Amino acid sequence: MKKIFVLIGSRQKSGNTSGFAKSITEKLDEDKFTVEFAYPQDYNISPCAGCAKCFIRAKCVCSDDLEKLHAKILESDIFIIASPVYLHYFTADLKRILDRSAWWAHTLRLQGKPVVVLSTCDTNGHKTVTKPLSKIMTFMGGNVIACANAAMFPSQLDNEEWMEEVSGEIARRIEKYADIPHESNADIEKLFTNMKTAVSMQNVRREKYNLDIKLGEYDFWCDMGMIEYESFEDYLKEKYKSEEVVV
Ligand SMILES: Cc1cc2nc3c(=O)[nH]c(=O)nc-3n(C[C@H](O)[C@H](O)[C@H](O)COP(=O)(O)O)c2cc1C
Numbered sequence: 001m002k003k004i005f006v007l008i009g010s011r012q013k014s015g016n017t018s019g020f021a022k023s024i025t026e027k028l029d030e031d032k033f034t035v036e037f038a039y040p041q042d043y044n045i046s047p048c049a050g051c052a053k054c055f056i057r058a059k060c061v062c063s064d065d066l067e068k069l070h071a072k073i074l075e076s077d078i079f080i081i082a083s084p085v086y087l088h089y090f091t092a093d094l095k096r097i098l099d100r101s102a103w104w105a106h107t108l109r110l111q112g113k114p115v116v117v118l119s120t121c122d123t124n125g126h127k128t129v130t131k132p133l134s135k136i137m138t139f140m141g142g143n144v145i146a147c148a149n150a151a152m153f154p155s156q157l158d159n160e161e162w163m164e165e166v167s168g169e170i171a172r173r174i175e176k177y178a179d180i181p182h183e184s185n186a187d188i189e190k191l192f193t194n195m196k197t198a199v200s201m202q203n204v205r206r207e208k209y210n211l212d213i214k215l216g217e218y219d220f221w222c223d224m225g226m227i228e229y230e231s232f233e234d235y236l237k238e239k240y241k242s243e244e245v246v247v
Pocket of ligand 1 (some may be wrong): 009010012014015016017018038084085086087088089120121122123245
């Protein structure tokens with residue numbers, strides 16, 4: 001069975017955003033996919049304290065439900081992240097989770113996982129959530145395979161034909177990407193090169209000045225084996241060659 005984890009940025013469990021995501025997941029073969037939905041109120045997540053220790057430790061120091069939520073995301077085969085538009089951005093609840101996961105943006109933590117980005121809105125902000133959220137997912141190493149907003153105006157949320165077409169296309173992409181090894185893309189490749197240089201430079205400095213400091217992000221790149229590769233694509237090819245994949 002392939003696992004789909006859906007993180008909804010809205011607290012409305014029967015709301016528009018949840019409904020949009022469900023219109024997609026309901027189209028998937030039940031014998032092939034398990035689907036789990038999560039809402040902000042299901043997890044006790046504190047705000048980011050701003051200590052920036054996560055960048056050094058590759059782990060947040062605050063103890064709450066974050067690791068439980070991270071495990072759900074990492075164990076999934078396909079990750080769907082969705083939010084309503086609130087004042088032209090995603091919800092504060094979702095921002096809190098992403099702020100607390102900031103070190104993922106330096107470590108390509110999603111490791112090429114296929115990601116679907118969704119939003120819903122009333123009348124404006126059609127791209128003000130999908131654009132930044134897709135960028136953040138890419139920074140985190142997610143391969144964004146679909147990205148869509150459903151609005152009240154123009155009529156999409158209440159338009160059966162529109163909903164059927166868009167959710168059908170996204171469901172088809174999920175079916176396709178669930179069956180193939182994780183893939184890279186041009187945007188992740190650029191990030192791979194830049195981040196590899198950045199974390200390597202930190203280590204060069206540590207060695208040059210004989211500094212007694214932990215570099216969690218550099219260690220993560222080494223532990224995962226990414227540091228040894230010239231491209232993320234080559235790394236993923238090697239990683240998905242073996243049966244047992246470390247997420
Ligand atoms: C606090 C708040 C701010 C909102 N801001 C916007 C906005 O800037 N643009 C917009 O088109 N809709 C806005 N909306 C409407 C929601 O994005 C829209 O109704 C959405 O589909 C609600 O999703 P939900 O039912 O999953 O919570 C806002 C709604 C709320 C509650």
